[in-house]
Amino acid sequence: MSEEAIAVFQIEARENLELIEQGLLDLLERPEDRDLVDAVFRGLHTLKGSGSMFGFDALAGFTHHCETAFDRVRKGEVAATTDLVSAVLAARDHMRCLMEDPSGDHGAAGDVLLADLERAVREADGAACAVPAVVMQTWRIRFDLPANAFKNGTNPQALLAEIRDLGEALVIADTSRVPPLAQIDPTDHYLAWDVTLHSDQGRSAIEDVFIFVMDDMNLSIEALDETAAPETVVDATPVLPAEAAPVPVAPVQPAQTVANDPIDSSAAKTGQGRRERAGSGRTPRRTDGSRRRTGHRPVAPEPDRHSASSDTALRSVSEEIERLSGELRDTMMVLRMVPVATCFPASAVWSTIWPARRARSSSCRPTANAPRSTRPSSNGWPIHWSTSSATRPTTGWNRPGIASPPASRRPAAFACRRISRAARWSSPSATTAAVSIANGFAPRRRPRV
């Protein structure tokens, strides 16, 4: 932090401390004045925040205690008694020391002041200082967002995540307003949500979740039976308009499973879909054999598209896309094929590769009088290579420290066998792919002509 920035902070902090002092002195005369209480709280809050931002951690930490005490005064939990205000006034002087001399040793003095403050708060609070019992409450929250929510950067998933942070939540998406595919504007928002929340947080905490969109949205927060757990209210009729068609929810679904499901329900999944993901442990279904043909893992599990919509037109489009993508994949596999037999007769291919294989095999053999390497291999295969540099190439399998696989498992040998076999299968006009064979793909077997 530059000295200039720190100087600016200190000037600001001095002004702030003067305002705090003036507010506290006025509070001694008018302890019921809420504006004064708010002004002092704001001053402490700002001092703490800016102190932390500019590296005055001791000041920020000490001020935090005073801010907390005054927050209770602000909320009406404790009265602004003379003792309490005097304790904060004394603390204010200590804050100035911490600001002017941040490297000094002020710990002991600070502890005494904080003890005085704590006692003053306790006396002002009386019996109310006891920790209030946590009361769990069940809330039914229904909300939809304005159509331009996506465009303006509002993320429904973030809102739902915030609700889940408040307690156990059962989230149901209402997809009844989603228009047919042809009428969907992808930048518009069509979903509504019905959430059953079991939490120890109050209404204001729930409203805070929607603070940025509250003016433009429909939000209903309803307190349900305080003793009811979310599981017991799942069967209750959702708070939805009569014309809406909520997604059915199974009554036996434990709320905890849904609440912790990392797959968010904001993607208009049905309640049924979520149950399948959370409870049955089903594995991705792949029936088109693409993995077998391509040798690659599918990019993503195939979603259960058809259960998400009963729209036959949408289903038809989906199937058509699936068919076209399958054809495209097959075409790409054909493009990877390099015709060998049309370029070289099968015998020529074999005669080209065979000497190389023989040469490599012979060079791999240890020489009679050269000592074998005793170094451990890094890949588990025994090291067969001679340590004689004259007989040891420096690339490929026999690089120093790399053990050789058995000859039958080396890629070149493997490819040779596959090519040989493919040549026997193929007629001169058949296409066989050396590249694909070397990559481990079996050529399509063709009947002899």
Next chain:
Amino acid sequence: MTASILTVDDSPSIRVALKIALTNAGYSVAEAGNGAEGIEKAKASAFDLIITDLNMPVMDGLTMIEEMRRMPEQMGVPIVFLTTESDEGMKARAKAAGATGWLTKPFDPDQLVRIARKVLGR
């Protein structure tokens, strides 16, 4: 992956304070001195969140928000503006222009980071 945030403010000290708080929270931060510069920066690279002041020379924050919402690539990017408690009228205008949320001055680093996490969802 680290979220990247663009801060737009004509006050260097505010930009520094924003950068310190957001960087400490693990975000990657870029800076711009006014709305026009902010638009140029947003065109050059994609940001996950834009935090802007409203009163700035050259191009104010309100105009910048309107311009950005007209750009397809900026549609959906959260924009948070800095305001004061007395600025209710300006708050409504900024919301109408397409802002996602606001942060009331004065604010401390915790508030800033909390708002960033709220709109980013992480």
